[in-house]
Amino acid sequence: MAHLGSRRTRVLTLPVGLALTASLGFLPTSAASAAPSDGLPTAAVSTDGPKLSYVVNTTPVHSTGVVRRAIAAAGGTIVTSHDRIGVIVVHSSNPDFAKTIRNTPGVESAGATRTAPLRSVATTEEGSTELLTAEEAAKAAAAAGPGQEPLEPNQWDMRAIQADEASKINDGSASVTVGVIDTGVDDTHEDLKANFSREQSANCVGGVADTTEGAWRPYTDGSDHGTHVAGTIAAARNGIGVTGVAPGVKVAGIKVSEPGTSLFYTEAVVCGFVWAAEHGIEVTNNSYYVDPWYFNCQDDPDQKALLDALTRATKYAERKGVLNVAAAGNENYDLASHEILDPSSPNDTTPGPRTVDPHKCFDIPTQLPGVVTVSATGVKGFKSYYSSFGLGVADVSAPGGDRWQIPATPDANGRVLSTVLNGQYGYKQGTSMATPHVAGVAALLKSTHPKATPAQLQELLKAQAVNPGCPSKVYNSAGQLVDATTCKGDSKVNGYYGHGVVNALNAVK
Incomplete structure (x- = not known):
């Protein structure tokens, strides 16, 4: 997920001012x-x-x-x-x-909100997507069974959470919308346009929502990240391409990435959460961390301000009925530890290594109160080698892909296949890819339990998950199986999977 990642823990205590904000509210003005x-x-x-x-x-x-x-x-x-x-x-x-x-x-x-001056820059492409080839598409289509989408044989991730079985019972309700707070969503893609909600989409870059036609789409030659995420959530069952976890729900694009950089600054993300809160969105997907600081420390006045602003925004969305789901990150950090080396902050100028305590310095939005934190797994069910984790931090897990865990599919690709730009399909791996699986299951739960509050949805997510317990082995970044000594906990709750891997079939029963 490139820099795009996120994480969360429940040890964050709201400052007095924020507690007042939650209980009293602010001015009831526009x-x-x-x-x-x-x-x-x-x-x-x-x-x-x-x-x-x-x-x-x-x-x-x-x-x-x-x-x-x-x-x-x-x-x-x-x-x-x-x-x-x-x-x-x-x-x-x-x-x-x-x-x-x-x-x-x-x-x-x-x-x-940044360390670099405001500026206009040329757009660039992340370059982290491997496009599906015509040969791979043909092999998948030849292997597709009755009722399957042409590329569904390559979607090991959907079978891993029984989304294919869930679809026979409930595809999700069109009255439920998942807001993809990301790099933009290409609503012209044939697998997305039927389920795309234009009325609930906007471009929040700069901090002010722009609803001009197509403003929510990725920049020209920009990142396909948000489009990939959207396909995993709700690509339609229409006889074309892939399927999403909840192909009956709606998706909205809320663009928050700076042009040319894919940086997500606080003013844009705050706008994104407020937009979701005020436009009837039930679930947000957050496959990123808020730049430029990987961790925001409360003893730094600038970083504390970003933490305060985003806490207010996510809590406001939650009070308005929005469940926020965020990625745990791709750095293999133990977020339950008290010492992490952060070499990448600030990432908009010159980063310098610093040691932080994630109980005092927070990755946002994933470590904010009420946000669901998602770790990633591969086809073998192991935690993905890159995925951050932590006992009491990770809430649930989902398929995010792992190049060392190879499925027996026509493409034999261990990453996640989904929609990308120009009507194509491509593979990505990351907790960014795990998170939309959870957002999709949350949308199925909301479809099944329409009156459930965000807090109730979060408990339902945990209850329907299947926890394999700590594994004895796990892949490292070199593809070697090593002892899983970093996994703490048991088969109820542990640091690798939280309460377990989400299961779409359980969600619709």
């Missing part, structure tokens, strides 16, 4: 901001720094007008204000903007 300065003149401030994007998180007991005036006085321009959660997105070239605004009454936290 998300549109007032004039940045409220008509007041601004004092001279430095503008010789790089133009950065910031989030300013307000307390629920102060007027946002006071904060808006302070933002303008500090050289900030308001991009948008999510008043229901007290998060304001600001641009400023004042190098002291964050430091200044943090001292304003009514501001709980504030920080830059």
Whole structure:
């Protein structure tokens, strides 16, 4: 999943301000901001720094007008204000903007969402997809049985969670929508367009939702990541290509990736969760981590602000009936440990190695409260060699692919086959690929139990999962079978699989 990954634990304690946010709520006004300065003149401030994007998180007991005036006085321009959660997105070239605004009454936290200046860049392709060849497609079609999609013989992942059997009972309800918060979804793909919800789709890059026709699609020559994810969730049973876990539900594209980089910044992701909350989406799929910090440490004021803003956004979505599902990550980290080497942060300028405690520094959104954390497995049922894990962190597991675990399928490819750009199909592996299997099963559960709350859906996910217990062996990154000494727990809950591998058939019974 390239940089695209995510993880989660339940040890995160909400700061006092966020606890107030959850219990009291913020102003019941629209998300549109007032004039940045409220008509007041601004004092001279430095503008010789790089133009950065910031989030300013307000307390629920102060007027946002006071904060808006302070933002303008500090050289900030308001991009948008999510008043229901007290998060304001600001641009400023004042190098002291964050430091200044943090001292304003009514501001709980504030920080830059990036370390690189705002800029326009050319688009690039991730280059991590292996396209299905015509020969492989022909072999699969020849092996397809009655009622199967032409490429379904190559979908070992669907059989691993009994999605093929579940489809005979319930494909999922068209009244349930999964929002794919990602690099965009190509709704013109023949296997996606029947199940795509345009009304629930948007481009949130920059922090403001754009619903212009096609704005939710990937950039020209951009990443196929979100399109691959969408196909795993809900590719239609239409006699074409592949099938999704829940081919009867809807998918929406919520694009949050910066052009040319596939970086997912806080202002865009906050917009994505708020959009999902306010547009009737029942499940979100989050196969990424929020850039530029792999882990966001509470003792760093900028990183704490990002953590605060995204906690508010995910909790708001949850209160609105959204279950958020996120990937555990591809670095083989034990997220239950107290010491992890993070060599990749910040990833938008020059990263430097740092040691973090994932109980104090959080990968978001996967480590946020209420978010379902997903680890990955291969065709043999082993944890995928790359998948991060952790006892008390991983909630459930699902097929994400593993190049060392090879299926006896026509293509003999251990990765996950799904929809990609230009009407094609391709293979990817990662916890990014495991997560949409869980989102799809969650959508089936919501279809079966339409009145279930997000918390109830999460418990149902855990209850229907099948836990094989800790294995004795696991593949390492070199393809060698080694002792699975890092797996802690038992056949009820363990660090590799959480409560177990999701099972679509159990979900629809």
